[in-house]
Amino acid sequence: MLRVTVVGAAGYIGGELLRLLLGHPEVEVVGAVSSRFPGKRIDGVHPNLRSVTDLAFCSAEETPESDAVFLALPHRVAMTQIEQWRSRAGVVLDLTGDFRLDDTEVFRRYYGEEHLAPQLLGDFVPGLPELYRERLRTADLISVPGCMATAAVLALHPLVTHDLIDLERGAQVDAKTGSSGSGATAGPANLHAERSGAMRVFAPTRHRHEAEISRHLGLPTAMTATGVEAVRGAQTLCHATLRPGADAKAVRRAFRECYAAEPFVRVVAHQRGIYRYPDPKILLGSNFCDVGFALDEDTGRLSAIGALDNLVKGGAGNAVQCLNVRMGLPETLGLTFPGLHPL
Ligand SMILES: NC(=O)c1ccc[n+]([C@@H]2O[C@H](COP(=O)([O-])OP(=O)(O)OC[C@H]3O[C@@H](n4cnc5c(N)ncnc54)[C@H](OP(=O)(O)O)[C@@H]3O)[C@@H](O)[C@H]2O)c1
Numbered sequence: 104m105l106r107v108t109v110v111g112a113a114g115y116i117g118g119e120l121l122r123l124l125l126g127h128p129e130v131e132v133v134g135a136v137s138s139r140f141p142g143k144r145i146d147g148v149h150p151n152l153r154s155v156t157d158l159a160f161c162s163a164e165e166t167p168e169s170d171a172v173f174l175a176l177p178h179r180v181a182m183t184q185i186e187q188w189r190s191r192a193g194v195v196l197d198l199t200g201d202f203r204l205d206d207t208e209v210f211r212r213y214y215g216e217e218h219l220a221p222q223l224l225g226d227f228v229p230g231l232p233e234l235y236r237e238r239l240r241t242a243d244l245i246s247v248p249g250c251m252a253t254a255a256v257l258a259l260h261p262l263v264t265h266d267l268i269d270l271e272r273g274a275q276v277d278a279k280t281g282s283s284g285s286g287a288t289a290g291p292a293n294l295h296a297e298r299s300g301a302m303r304v305f306a307p308t309r310h311r312h313e314a315e316i317s318r319h320l321g322l323p324t325a326m327t328a329t330g331v332e333a334v335r336g337a338q339t340l341c342h343a344t345l346r347p348g349a350d351a352k353a354v355r356r357a358f359r360e361c362y363a364a365e366p367f368v369r370v371v372a373h374q375r376g377i378y379r380y381p382d383p384k385i386l387l388g389s390n391f392c393d394v395g396f397a398l399d400e401d402t403g404r405l406s407a408i409g410a411l412d413n414l415v416k417g418g419a420g421n422a423v424q425c426l427n428v429r430m431g432l433p434e435t436l437g438l439t440f441p442g443l444h445p446l
Pocket residue numbers: 110111112113114115116117136137138139140174175176177178180198199200248249250283284285286287288289413414417418419
């Protein structure tokens with residue numbers, strides 16, 4: 104059994120990691136670190152875990168040695184604690200934004216501050232098995248991408264690798280996200296009175312995930328992000344221009360070839376029905392990312408669409424998938440929940 108620790112275990116991503124790892128047949132959760140609740144049962148904070156475990160939160164100092172540690176901490180906290188956790192676990196999987204970019208200049212532009220551990224940026228392997236599987240097999244430092252970045256990268260990846268879009272014009276990504284994306288400690292903007300019914304543009308330009316998309320695809324990207332009336336879920340509409348000579352058939356083939364062997368990316372290509380385009384509603388709780396596209400062949404305007412649960416394939420589930428890859432386990436272990444319908 105692998106001994107794993109979750110740091111930031113009282114948060115939304117921490118809770119989702121605990122849910123998945125407690126159900127994982129090859130994992131024993133030996134530590135659930137919280138600075139506010141040491142000694143308190145974890146089901147007091149995550150009520151969905153009642154009767155699943157008797158585990159209590161612990162402090163960082165009490166944490167036992169682990170094979171792997173997951174950092175579900177706020178931005179900036181992970182980079183201040185990274186050396187501490189590296190010395191106590193063989194593998195570190197960081198879910199924060201701290202190590203997602205490999206260039207200090209780009210980091211400064213998007214985060215508005217200096218990186219505190221720039222010497223480590225090049226050592227982290229991006230935690231996206233669909234693009235970096237071989238490198239992940241031996242990685243001791245893994246940085247799991249942002250939720251909207253993951254949806255957009257998986258939607259655009261077949262088009263870039265099959266050279267089907269105008270790479271110079273790049274992509275315009277219109278992202279929508281539910282309120283859990285802001286975390287359990289979010290401020291007044293997430294009060295029910297302020298959030299309910301909102302369609303709130305919170306990042307019209309320079310969202311941090313924009314830099315991740317550009318990095319992974321080598322594509323100029325402009326992204327907008329809007330909070331919508333949902334708790335979970337993220338969807339990205341990625342607008343691009345089809346190259347002359349390419350057509351819908353080539354696009355369909357590119358999606359199929361890219362993802363035929365991927366356990367958690369499903370190509371949605373239906374002509375009819377209310378779910379003919381990727382929709383997070385049927386993905387909640389699951390580790391699937393659904394991808395698809397719409398094309399106007401007369402103008403060459405193409406919209407690649409990605410959808411996922413921000414807390415699962417957009418975070419905790421993707422991290423567990425990376426753990427499986429890194430430890431040589433079957434990649435789908437502990438991750439086979441298919442989502443709910445109706446919901
Ligand atoms: N929410 C999402 O959809 C999502 C998706 C992908 C990635 N992420 C990333 O995952 C990380 C965790 O996100 P989240 O949504 O789970 O956030 P969250 O609900 O706010 O949880 C963060 C946890 O970090 C702990 N923490 C430790 N040191 C802290 C400090 N100095 N200040 C504040 N909290 C501290 C807190 O618990 P204690 O105070 O008890 O220790 C808290 O439970 C973030 O970096 C986020 O960007 C989030």
